[in-house]
Amino acid sequence: MAAQLKPGQGPLDYGSRLWLKILFGLIFFLLYAPIITLVAFSFNTDKRGIVWRGFTLDNYSKAWNNASLIEALTNSLVIAFLATLIATVLGALVALMLWRFRFPFKGGYEGFMALPIVIPEICMGVALLLFFVNSGMMDFFVAMPWPLNLGNIVIAHVSFCFPFVAVVVRSRLVGFNRQLEEASKDLGASEWQTFWSIIVPYMKPGLIAGALLAFTLSLDDFVITFFTSGPETVTFPVKVYSLVRRGVSPEINAASTVLIVITVVATVLAMKLQAPPKPRKG
Amino acid sequence: MSEPIVAIRNVSKKFPGGVIAVDDVSIDIAQNEFFALLGPSGCGKTTLLRMISGLETPTSGQIIIGGEDMALTPPNKRPTNMVFQSYAVFPHMTVAQNVAYGLKVTGVESSEIKRRVAEGLEMVKLTALADRKPDQMSGGQRQRVALARALVKRPKVLLLDEPLSALDAKLRDDMRMELTRLQETVGITFIIVTHDQDEALSMASRIAVMEKGAVQQIATPSELYEHPRNRFVADFIGKVNLIDATVLGQKGRSISCDAKGLGKIEIASDKAVGSSVSIAVRPEKLRISKGRPENKSVVKLEGTVRDVAYYGDTSHVVIEGKDGLNLSVNVQNDTRLGGAGVERGQKVWVQWAPEDSIILTE
Numbered sequence: 001m002a003a004q005l006k007p008g009q010g011p012l013d014y015g016s017r018l019w020l021k022i023l024f025g026l027i028f029f030l031l032y033a034p035i036i037t038l039v040a041f042s043f044n045t046d047k048r049g050i051v052w053r054g055f056t057l058d059n060y061s062k063a064w065n066n067a068s069l070i071e072a073l074t075n076s077l078v079i080a081f082l083a084t085l086i087a088t089v090l091g092a093l094v095a096l097m098l099w100r101f102r103f104p105f106k107g108g109y110e111g112f113m114a115l116p117i118v119i120p121e122i123c124m125g126v127a128l129l130l131f132f133v134n135s136g137m138m139d140f141f142v143a144m145p146w147p148l149n150l151g152n153i154v155i156a157h158v159s160f161c162f163p164f165v166a167v168v169v170r171s172r173l174v175g176f177n178r179q180l181e182e183a184s185k186d187l188g189a190s191e192w193q194t195f196w197s198i199i200v201p202y203m204k205p206g207l208i209a210g211a212l213l214a215f216t217l218s219l220d221d222f223v224i225t226f227f228t229s230g231p232e233t234v235t236f237p238v239k240v241y242s243l244v245r246r247g248v249s250p251e252i253n254a255a256s257t258v259l260i261v262i263t264v265v266a267t268v269l270a271m272k273l274q275a276p277p278k279p280r281k282g
Numbered sequence: 283m284s285e286p287i288v289a290i291r292n293v294s295k296k297f298p299g300g301v302i303a304v305d306d307v308s309i310d311i312a313q314n315e316f317f318a319l320l321g322p323s324g325c326g327k328t329t330l331l332r333m334i335s336g337l338e339t340p341t342s343g344q345i346i347i348g349g350e351d352m353a354l355t356p357p358n359k360r361p362t363n364m365v366f367q368s369y370a371v372f373p374h375m376t377v378a379q380n381v382a383y384g385l386k387v388t389g390v391e392s393s394e395i396k397r398r399v400a401e402g403l404e405m406v407k408l409t410a411l412a413d414r415k416p417d418q419m420s421g422g423q424r425q426r427v428a429l430a431r432a433l434v435k436r437p438k439v440l441l442l443d444e445p446l447s448a449l450d451a452k453l454r455d456d457m458r459m460e461l462t463r464l465q466e467t468v469g470i471t472f473i474i475v476t477h478d479q480d481e482a483l484s485m486a487s488r489i490a491v492m493e494k495g496a497v498q499q500i501a502t503p504s505e506l507y508e509h510p511r512n513r514f515v516a517d518f519i520g521k522v523n524l525i526d527a528t529v530l531g532q533k534g535r536s537i538s539c540d541a542k543g544l545g546k547i548e549i550a551s552d553k554a555v556g557s558s559v560s561i562a563v564r565p566e567k568l569r570i571s572k573g574r575p576e577n578k579s580v581v582k583l584e585g586t587v588r589d590v591a592y593y594g595d596t597s598h599v600v601i602e603g604k605d606g607l608n609l610s611v612n613v614q615n616d617t618r619l620g621g622a623g624v625e626r627g628q629k630v631w632v633q634w635a636p637e638d639s640i641i642l643t644e
């Protein structure tokens with residue numbers, strides 16, 4: 001018989017080894033300590049936000065009453081909403097096309113389509129700025145009333161969000177059983193009916209996950225927005241940046257915490273919806 | 283035969299890449315038939331079935347269903363429904379929604395849908411599971427969903443692609459009877475694809491045996507078994523002993539031939555002198571005896587028992603005669619302790635009535 005193993009000595013008992021525990025602790029600390037500090041100090045009474053003086057919610061009400069901050073937040077949410085909507089539809093169509101059809105240079109297109117995912121944001125920003133300015137779209141949109149003046153930012157956001165949607169939806173479609181489509185047609189459904197009642201329900205988790213990904217990406221984008229926004233338009237990340245330059249205030253902590261909460265909630269939802277349904281016993 | 287419900291006329295299918303999956307097939311299938319397409323894996327059965335359903339387009343030839351040429355009719359407009367090999371039950375719908383789907387998309391009234399879904403579920407005994415999702419069901423239950431889903435459409439022709447292959451032996455037997463019963467009650471023409479000869483023989487009213495895309499023979503189960511047209515069919519349907527022989531001469535309605543291991547024998551046939559033929563005889567038609575058979579008219583030979591395999595109801599005995607001729611003999615174990623009554627190495631005689639042998643040339 002084999003000798004008795006002590007806990008932690010089994011071949012897969014990594015979790016109970018000391019050096020691994022320390023490494024885990026260190027990584028988690030480095031990752032989350034700054035965020036936790038930021039959230040904690042949003043409840044601080046100290047004006048300069050460096051020393052802990054006591055608990056308060058004042059920062060939140062101040063942030064709420066700061067009209068320019070709220071305007072920036074509204075802009076960000078509107079942009080994120082519109083960009084998500086358009087990017088999801090576009091991304092889903094691209095994914096469907098890549099999944100369904102064969103055409104010349106398909107491989108090339110597939111790589112090219114995903115380019116915005118890997119291109120440095122700064123390059124995207126500069127490129128889009130030049131495009132908007134030279135094509136006259138910049139002047140056109142800036143002169144528009146709200147919310148149409150956000151048009152150029154929405155376009156920019158769509159252009160870097162839709163590849164994410166396309167990639168997520170495409171990977172979902174890979175698992176689709178083509179016989180379901182054939183069965184649907186065999187049962188009398190037209191192409192269009194089959195699409196809406198068989199393929200779209202199958203894509204749904206991918207669509208939702210892709211949409212939430214696009215939403216969070218758009219909501220906290222700074223670089224591209226900074227380059228493509230007109231002089232008057234401010235989004236939330238850009239506003240926070242300009243406030244920070246004038247000195248750190250707990251108000252920014254409060255506003256940032258709100259943004260973190262929105263992003264985290266969206267991400268958790270995305271993960272929940274993308275997870276395969278657990279087979280129930282029955 | 284009256285007007286066939288499905289007429290397949292010289293249909294061929296060549297896939298891009300050069301595979302000829304179906305090669306000049308012509309079959310007429312009558313109203314209310316339980317028709318089986320039988321053949322080894324890859325012989326083109328599924329492809330032929332998919333062409334009938336419209337999911338595949340023939341390269342050449344004609345498919346006529348209910349008197350109408352289907353060349354330009356898409357699958358959703360054909361009076362056929364298919365039960366897929368992998369069932370293809372819609373995973374995001376309940377059992378009832380699955381069954382209702384085909385009626386809903388064609389705009390059947392909702393009260394009518396309700397009635398027919400209930401009826402369909404009743405037919406396959408799934409009423410109790412109407413609200414289940416497919417991932418909470420067994421393979422056999424899913425298969426019945428697929429069946430109900432197709433049946434409620436009341437097609438002229440129901441196409442089944444190896445519907446029983448994913449089930450275990452016991453369930454397969456049950457479903458086999460179930461399918462036969464259903465076919466009799468609903469009065470729909472069934473075309474079933476299978477590579478399992480037992481399945482085809484026990485269920486079908488007629489069988490088309492296919493090999494490499496071509497039909498070898500179309501006949502009733504007993505005709506296929508007792509009068510196979512060629513070596514392939516004889517060998518594919520059941521077990522058979524094939525003995526090579528050369529025709530020496532003709533005398534009235536019988537021929538005399540020189541058979542391997544048997545010498546000169548006479549058998550009723552009209553094959554031409556000089557042609558090389560196979561004498562086919564089924565293992566259960568052979569008899570074993572310890573002494574030389576006295577009957578002059580039987581075909582007989584002496585040999586050594588090489589193997590005895592026990593199967594419960596029967597034993598399969600292999601006997602080696604002269605010239606390396608091996609014969610399989612099935613012996614009924616009709617007494618409890620007797621078994622086959624022979625042992626390995628024992629010298630025995632084998633005999634059979636000449637009319638039990640079939641002469642095959644192809």
Ligand SMILES: Nc1ncnc2c1ncn2[C@@H]1O[C@H](COP(=O)(O)OP(=O)(O)OP(=O)(O)O)[C@@H](O)[C@H]1O
Binds near residue numbers: 298299329
């Ligand atoms: N879409 C396709 N493209 C190219 N070749 C195909 C295609 N579908 C089938 N084939 C080929 O056609 C031949 C017949 O295939 P088919 O599926 O009809 O066989 P089958 O008789 O149903 O076999 P099985 O019993 O294994 O299901 C095979 O050689 C197969 O490789």
Ligand SMILES: [Mg+2]
Binds near residue numbers: 328
């Ligand atoms: Mg097949």
